[in-house]
Amino acid sequence: MTLLVTGAAGFIGANFVLDWLSSSQEPIINLDKLTYAGNPETLASLQGDARHVFVQGDIGDAELVSRLLAEHQPRAVLNFAAESHVDRSIHGPGEFIETNIVGTFRLLESVRGYWSALPVGAVSERDGVLADGSSRSETAPTQEGFRFLHVSTDEVYGSLAKDDPAFAETHRYEPNSPYSASKAASDHLVRAWHHTYGLPVLTTNCSNNYGPYHFPEKLIPLMIVNALAGKPLPVYGDGMQVRDWLYVKDHCSAIRRVLEAGRLGETYNVGGWNEKPNIEIVKTVCALLDELRPRADGQSYAEQISHVTDRPGHDRRYAIDARKLEAELGWKPAETFESGIRKTVQWYLANPQWVSNVQSGAYRDWVQKQYQAS
Ligand code: NAD
Ligand code: TYD
Numbered sequence: 607m608t609l610l611v612t613g614a615a616g617f618i619g620a621n622f623v624l625d626w627l628s629s630s631q632e633p634i635i636n637l638d639k640l641t642y643a644g645n646p647e648t649l650a651s652l653q654g655d656a657r658h659v660f661v662q663g664d665i666g667d668a669e670l671v672s673r674l675l676a677e678h679q680p681r682a683v684l685n686f687a688a689e690s691h692v693d694r695s696i697h698g699p700g701e702f703i704e705t706n707i708v709g710t711f712r713l714l715e716s717v718r719g720y721w722s723a724l725p726v727g728a729v730s731e732r733d734g735v736l737a738d739g740s741s742r743s744e745t746a747p748t749q750e751g752f753r754f755l756h757v758s759t760d761e762v763y764g765s766l767a768k769d770d771p772a773f774a775e776t777h778r779y780e781p782n783s784p785y786s787a788s789k790a791a792s793d794h795l796v797r798a799w800h801h802t803y804g805l806p807v808l809t810t811n812c813s814n815n816y817g818p819y820h821f822p823e824k825l826i827p828l829m830i831v832n833a834l835a836g837k838p839l840p841v842y843g844d845g846m847q848v849r850d851w852l853y854v855k856d857h858c859s860a861i862r863r864v865l866e867a868g869r870l871g872e873t874y875n876v877g878g879w880n881e882k883p884n885i886e887i888v889k890t891v892c893a894l895l896d897e898l899r900p901r902a903d904g905q906s907y908a909e910q911i912s913h914v915t916d917r918p919g920h921d922r923r924y925a926i927d928a929r930k931l932e933a934e935l936g937w938k939p940a941e942t943f944e945s946g947i948r949k950t951v952q953w954y955l956a957n958p959q960w961v962s963n964v965q966s967g968a969y970r971d972w973v974q975k976q977y978q979a980s
Pocket of ligand 2: 848884917
């Protein structure tokens, strides 16, 4: 069996691939466009590993996706590919519409074409006989066994007031940024492809992730990288906006669990009950750096904090109610925020070359040249 995973040169997708292949022999076809956020260097440890096949391409390229599906016969498609940064979506929403909405639509159509041609029925575990009476190897995908898992965000639910209960799966969609609106649209398309065509879909809506290999434009890696470079730490507005943080490997374990046992057509919220105001996050990062890599002048990195103009339309608070995933599928995060943030800061201290390469696009450009040459 095989998985087709899109956007897996990005932060969460790459963590998912590394995590998956650390405990499974099941190969992954990784389809990634290598935008500025895609960094194949994250997956350099898999070079020469036949279980990882990297393909540079767009989820919206129907011909390419259909060819990959026909060739590799995956039992599931996991869609991580997206434009993911809210600030970029404010300055230039076009790419967000193209990839997150049009790209997801095209991907769904390619997958529907592949899925509808698969043999009907689930393989019997006992004798390898399909429900329609034909026999088939137990390793071949079937319509019933196939899954399309769409990775989405809690931002589709909009913003909470201070005392509102956390977002449950039943919360209405109220996206406020071009990014969250485009992800909300993609969630609706996925839902519609299930209800209209019967495509076996699953959707996960996760809170803010953090951890290794995070592109340093998002809050936590940006603060670490700027602090070490002696630059200001830009906190938007009063810094009292609340986000709910989840260590990326815990997101990966949740996706594995939903893929394995999620009910078709359902959505599952993923979060670790870690609501924190931004300013507290920044101060925690500074305190860890003070301990692990003290400034030469003996001052705290917190001296570099600088309150700047707020993001337009900035959502005040996100919080995830993950009880459905916990109760139905028995998922639990392994990390506390304290253990996860320490590991994250330690990882960035140990990997300055990765940071500098991802900032300059060096490794991505190198990979692209290899493709052009071959
Ligand atoms: P990321 O920006 O780090 O990575 C996105 C990846 O998708 C990149 O490798 C990029 O090259 C690729 N990509 C972009 N457009 C593509 C296209 N048209 N075709 C193929 N590949 C394309 O994002 P991330 O943080 O890893 O997020 C992954 C997914 O998880 C996204 O769907 C995002 O909406 C969702 N999500 C992210 C968070 C978070 O905190 N980062 C939280 C919840 C949900
Ligand atoms: P970000 O990491 O961009 O994720 P998202 O907008 O998807 O939640 O931002 C997390 C929070 O940190 C958000 O409230 C905006 C804030 N923020 C800053 O205060 N300064 C920054 O430089 C960045 C990038 C974000």
